[in-house]
Amino acid sequence: MQHYLKFQSVSKVFPGVKALDSISFEVNAGSVHGLLGENGAGKSTLLKILSGAYIPTSGEVEIDGKVRRFHGTKDAIDAGIAVIYQELNLVPDMTVEENLLLGHMPLRHGLIDKKTMTQVAREALASLSGEINPKSRIRTLSIGQRQLVEIAKALIRDAKVIAFDEPTSSLSDREVQKLFSVIKDLQGRGRAILYVSHRLEEVFQICDSITVFRDGRIVKSFDDMSALTNDILIRNMVGREIKDIYDYRERPHGERLLEVKDLTGPGLTAPASFEVSKGEILGFFGLVGAGRTELMKLVFGAEKPVQGTVSIAGKVMDASNIGSSIRNGLVLCPEDRKLEGIIPISSVSDNINLSVRRLFSRFGFFINRGKEAANTDKFIEKLSIKTPSSAQLLMNLSGGNQQKVILARWLSEDIRVIILDEPTRGIDVGTKSEIYQIMYSLAESGMCVVFVSSELPEILGVADRILVMRSGKIVGSLSRNEATEEKVLKLALPVSGNV
Ligand SMILES: Nc1ncnc2c1ncn2[C@@H]1O[C@H](COP(=O)(O)OP(=O)(O)OP(=O)(O)O)[C@@H](O)[C@H]1O
Ligand SMILES: [Mg+2]
Structure with missing residues (x-):
């Protein structure tokens, strides 16, 4: 069979890092090839080479049997390549059709031919999903819909190679299934597809073959999915056996520490109340859009509640005052760390040590460099943050390692209650299990851990108790012992059959 896309000894060196070391593998037309690795x-570096954003230090990319050298992204687009990044490249204030045809506007007598534009956009969108209006502004679309627009763009350009970098990390289950049916369709139309993900179950669902990377090298390529198991993949990815990634540890719970009472505000449709005891890990499950992030923002004070109270150890906090929350030891590690958390042009060390507490403390401007360096080293080791040094700029770290830096920042705080919103999104399996162990140790030291997750196995594996949200309200509470996948989903799903 003809290999449509071929990487031939591709290497990429950055100062202090060999990101790719002689990578060679092939992807056939009409197949989906998974790319896995810590x-x-x-992984992303290889996709950036494919997209023409990076030039390889050595080695070659072949398309349809011909060596292609890209000097920029335009060359790659012209060669029929589309790379769909996690941070989508659409212009939020322009319409869907304008985005679709950006740089390729149909002209008539030198003017933009609006009619043709709408028609081309409409056709491309119709083949993907009937529900996106070409006249809508990108800003008004969900992330899943925006992703479909990116795919439509690839269709309009008639891309033969389509690469996805962690496409599902912000999608609802329904959107994921939609995306998969689109990918199957592209596969049926003979496209060569590269698919990067940390979610193993997806890879089993959608890929025909897999390549596993570790430290810039290929560990193994698998062509026969039927012989593959989760355990084999994990062992190849992390280079060691992980028996049980949750490895749950039971622990006693102390007195009540966090109490949320009748909280109402933006994103909630009913007053929310819950309590968490010292030593307890409380999980919040719900479908994307169920109101979990909104509730957590209200609890933390990042959003102003209409009514209700949040208290810690019996002391009521000032509403919508993050400073008061942090001084009382309540912190929120937000979901959208890319937007809210990081300072890309500053170092790993500054990002870890730039604590909000430091900003709020009176003498915060006296920075203790020695202490900071020790703290940075501790977390680089504890969370196995991959960086050539603590002085590396955050923007040069891989996506998952940027996430770990933000987690380290919050773990550096002197806290009593930590709210983690999707703490393992974009994080590899090996580190996930380390993060769970950290959550257990935090709870064992007497803290409350509240965590929001869209991954049901993770919630069931780690939480002592699970609250389920649906359409802006808390609809159920299950203890660890009574919770099953079925019970939790039944509460979370919007359809009938709910209590
Ligand atoms: N522009 C850059 N400058 C310096 N180092 C870089 C740059 N881009 C990537 N790196 C380094 O190259 C290595 C590979 O990063 P890459 O983003 O490809 O990883 P990844 O497999 O996509 O990881 P993740 O699963 O976390 O997204 C990392 O060590 C990263 O820090
Ligand atoms: Mg990446």
Whole structure:
């Protein structure tokens, strides 16, 4: 069979890092090839080479039997390549059709031919999903819909190679299924597809073959999916056996520490109340859009509640005052760390040590460099953050490693209650299990851990108790012992059959 896309000894060196070391593998037309590997393994770097954003230090990319050298992204687009990044490249204030045809506007007598534009856009969108209006502004679309627009763009350009970098991390289950049916369709139309993900169950669902990366090298390529198991993949990815990634540890719970009472505000449709005891890990499950993030923002004070109270150890906090929350030891590690958390042009060390507490403390401007360096080293080791040094700029770290830096920042705080919103999104399996162990140790030291997740196995594996949200309200509470996948989903799903 003809290999449509071929990487031939591709290497990429950055100062202090060999991101890719002689990578060779092939992807056939009409197949989906999975790319797996730990954070910092080099997956995104390879896609950036494919897209023409990076020039390889050595080695070659072949398309349809011909060596292609890209000097920029335009060359790659012209060669029929589309790379769909996690941070989508659409212009939020322009319409869907304008985005679709950006740089390729149909002209008539030198003017933009609006009619043709709408028609081309409409046709491309119709083949993907009937529900997106070409006249809508990108800003008004969900992330899943925006992704479909990116795919439509690839269709309009008639891309033969389509690469996805962690496409599902912000999608609802329904959107994921939609995306998969679109990918199957592209496959049926003979496209060569590269698919990067940390979610193993997806890879089993959608890929025909897999390559596993570790530290910039290929560990193994698998052509026969039927012989593959989760355990084999994990062992190849992390280079060691992980028996039980949750490895749940039971622990006693102390007195009540966090109490949320009748909280109402933006995103909630009913007053929310819950309590968490010292030593307890409380999980919040719900479908994307169920109101979990909104509730957590209200609890933390990042959003102003209409009514209700949040208290810690019996002391009521000032509403919508993050400073008061942090001084009382309540912190929120937000979901959208890319937007809210990081300072890309500053170092790993500054990002870890730039604590909000430091900003709020009176003498915060006296920075203790020695202490900071020790703290940075501790977390680089504890969370296995992959970086050539603590002085590396955050923007040069891989996606998953940037996430770990933000987690380290919050873990550096002197806290009593930590709210983690999707703490393992974009994080590889090996580190996930380390993060769970950290959550257990935090709880064992007497803290409350509240965590929001859209991954049901993770919630069931780690939480002592699960609250389920649906359409802006808390609809159920299940203890660890009574919770099953079925019970939790039944509460979370919007359809009938709910209590
Ligand atoms: N522009 C850059 N400058 C310096 N180093 C870089 C740059 N881009 C990537 N790196 C380094 O190259 C290595 C591979 O990063 P890459 O982003 O490809 O990893 P990844 O496999 O996509 O990881 P993740 O799963 O976390 O997204 C990392 O060590 C990263 O820090
Ligand atoms: Mg990446």
